[in-house]
Amino acid sequence: MKKIINDPKRVVEESVAGFGRAHADLVRVELEPVHVVRADAPIAGKVGLVSGGGSGHEPLHAGYVGFGMLDAAVPGAVFTSPTPDPILAATKAVDGGAGVLHIVKNYTGDVLNFETAAELAAMDGITVRAVVTDDDVAVKDSLYTAGRRGVAGTVLVEKIAGAAAERGDSLDEVADLAERVNANARSMGLALTACVVPHAGEPSFDLAEDEIEIGIGIHGEPGRERVGLEPADRLVDRLLEPILEDLPFGEGDRVLLFVNGMGGTPQVELYLAYRRADEVLRERGISVERSLVGNYITALEMQGMSITLLKLDDEMIELWDAPVQTAALRWGR
């Protein structure tokens, strides 16, 4: 195992500490228990947004803490759900009296631990609603999930719901909107290589030199099928077809097209894939109104990508465009 780390058991703690120093203008970092809070939290009267999950998916979630997006992020160990304790601490830290929204990717451990934290927060008089994201069309039920997995659509939920909270929407309004975004987002990914969890020290799965896993999860969970080496355009089609059929997306729809890198794929490949995806959508009369291309939700150094489509309405476009100031997404302010 070759990694730029010290002690495998201290990777998350040391990395989050570095994140806090690099972005002291945006966040403060608490290490016992580990959570990352927006520098100016709590904000009186504003709904607080908390997300979290296993580490290894950076910039998700700490990279999205700041103005117009999350109020706190709770990183667990690599690919391991955070316990209720730091989720509760983060929830308390961002409660400005208007309630707190938990944005939870659909993995059994995450869902359970966020639920427990919400119950504990309720005892302290904090109203919590939770939105569980499940945008991955690849598989229903998997190693770590009942139902679909929450993947890259989560980034879009966090951005749009965060903008709604920033403009003063109520907890129910923000939560309903987050659910609407999740309901209109569909994703699917593929992997060319596995990744190595630091405390495991070995690749999380095996993929031969001439194999590609279609429908991979962000922890290397199995997807739909393994295929041989194929041209990029064919791979893009393999991801897009099930996405387009699922909602479904059709002529006249306006979408946000999100091509996400899994961590180890060069940007030149992501834009090459974007080109094909954009072409397919145009052919179908679907209008690409907004785009996002880059490493936004990753699986450590895994080579691969995912494609996400979000069916947009006017409100979502307005909130997507609204100012955001975080380590990983920043515009308009």
Place this chain on the structure above:
Amino acid sequence: MKKIINDPKRVVEESVAGFGRAHADLVRVELEPVHVVRADAPIAGKVGLVSGGGSGHEPLHAGYVGFGMLDAAVPGAVFTSPTPDPILAATKAVDGGAGVLHIVKNYTGDVLNFETAAELAAMDGITVRAVVTDDDVAVKDSLYTAGRRGVAGTVLVEKIAGAAAERGDSLDEVADLAERVNANARSMGLALTACVVPHAGEPSFDLAEDEIEIGIGIHGEPGRERVGLEPADRLVDRLLEPILEDLPFGEGDRVLLFVNGMGGTPQVELYLAYRRADEVLRERGISVERSLVGNYITALEMQGMSITLLKLDDEMIELWDAPVQTAALRWGR
């Protein structure tokens, strides 16, 4: 070779086309010959900034085209200098009558081809000045360079010079400032793995499972030495020591600390490295005033990182903070 590509010979063209579609609000893309131009170029009375070089280092340079940074980028084939023809086309496209600055990384082919393009532009009545970046302290002279190589400091030159051009500085003022930034920037990198150039199809060099190359270039050119697996903190020290000695940086200095990923290294490792670098600088009484952490100048999917220190003055800080709106760097507007 596993890559998300179609024809290895068309990688750059297809990727740049995708980039243009994803960022049509920022740039327009010309494919014959390939160059990327700011959407609103030329801007009358503003100095135009053009950079370029081999592809494979994305987001450098196309990701920095936009308000407050570059006016055009000229991507060559992967790890191959662009020819004078597209450099000339880009120079003409951004000339607003106030002259054009070429920002060139110090590689023999790049320097020659930008010089030729500048001579041709002069025949068309366009005044061109060139700044050659050479911030890499690792080696003097190398496979592709006489003198030091231009690496991550180039991003800082482009940002700060771009802000100066945006506020209306003259060509000489922008060029002198770019030279001052380069003269105050020092970088050094390391690699854990090699990368595969698409049209080559094989790793650009060999690195054993227990070896790390210290002082690597952004094309996998050899560095200073190979070492065994070591803790991250020790690796950071190996990069920082020659950087600190070279300028030198000392007590009371204000710096921008830039930890750059080579493309295949997870963000969690970059922030972990940032933590140690920040710690070392504090111990020496050097004040980290600004930071940048992420994949900003890469070598395809290479695992590794570089550290850059820029000694700041008040003007550089002001220009660093000035609004920028590009695909890869965006704030304040």
